[in-house]
Amino acid sequence: MIAGIDGSRASMGALRWAADEAVRLRQPLQITHALGVTGQHEPAPDDAEVAVRAAVEARTWHPGLHVTTCTSLGGPARVLVEQSRHASLLVVASRGTGGFDALPVGSVADQLAVHAHCPVLVVHNAQRWAEPTAVLPQHQPIVVGTDGSEPAQHALELAFAEAASRHVDLIAVRAWQEPPRTWGFVAGPDRIATDADRALTAELDLWRTKYPGVRVEPRCVHGTPAPVLLAESRDALMIVLSPRGTGGFGELRLGSVTQQVLDHASAPVLVARR
Template structure:
């Protein structure tokens, strides 16, 4: 995320999770020198019309953001009628990043990922940060994580190239290490022929090196670890990210249909990861 005047936008709904998401958004805005915009959608008729008479929730969230980050000067708020997902997707056209908690006030609490986060990950016009269990950071007593690597899924595809670039920028801004992960599997055996697993692992490692090296040169201070792991992509990434600060993915990887906005691997990681997930989308 380059330092410009496009805001970091965060969606709030009054839930502790959305307040925790505000803390993450304020932190991103400070580190990247960008404004913070706090947005509340009422989810009622008359989409995209402002609702000045029901604006208190957004104003309270802004006050909390300033308490957490006293250096945060440029904070704006807005309250709208209409669907939260549709409204945030529309506002993402002019944003550097959109941040949401994985679960808000609606839906089943047993589900890890809400529909707003899923729709944003699929349709936003900028990167999207979905903060899992964001209620952990709703109170000032719980500091945001400062340690642990940034884990990025790298499969050599164009969308994952965008994810690698974004992951390096995040790691550099936070002063943490980066772990690039590529999953590999043995193909089905045909006519009794098998493939040497060592050769498959070496090929996966080669893809990682080729994809990471240009960014390692651009961000020489970032410590990098390359992990070529046998297994299915989504479970491998979720497992590698257990102790991570966040995981970064492209909207889809190799093998996906070009018309799909969100690949199955990214969706599964969004649904099962225990740490924040940053989905790298083109601005």
């Protein structure tokens, strides 16, 4: 498991989430600090100590946690994408020390959500958990969005695993809409809603068998997917989504629904990259 940091309060808050995940899943944690590209950024004298100081903090929070550090020259996104090839999870803050505060998600988090080789947890407003006395969410449900696609199955698997390890409820959300009016027969709203509900139930059956201890609530909601997910996850511990749904251009970018949720969610977003 890897936590990407830059010394900001937000990255320290994201590190707390990473340390909590590592302890709960009994995995070692690597803290990575990328110094930037030579010539574009002159490392400060104490830059090499950022990851070491962060490791000291992480061991203070969890004395038994096995922590290693890595300080590397290179752009943060490039360094973390490469390291993600051998990681089970990558955790970063939605924004760090650079960029434009008006933008919802920093470029590093955005690029990792698109290109990482493992699941990526993007922690929004992570500075909320930078203080050692701050309490991470523990009892809220996890929300997962699904549309029946193959990538959504990986999101469901991750969501069930997270809910099982945290002993919390899972809310599985599927949005449905009436198709555009065309010539010929068009099913009515009641039929579309019933079909969506049956499809969601069938999707969940496999994972309910694998994770019998997880209490899951299926919710089929009329509306556009991104606003529906944002509304359903207002009080969630985290949101789990696949990078893409049923349409689009492969790995060129995030799916529009995932991008909108990543941009506007207040809860951490777990992007279920493989």
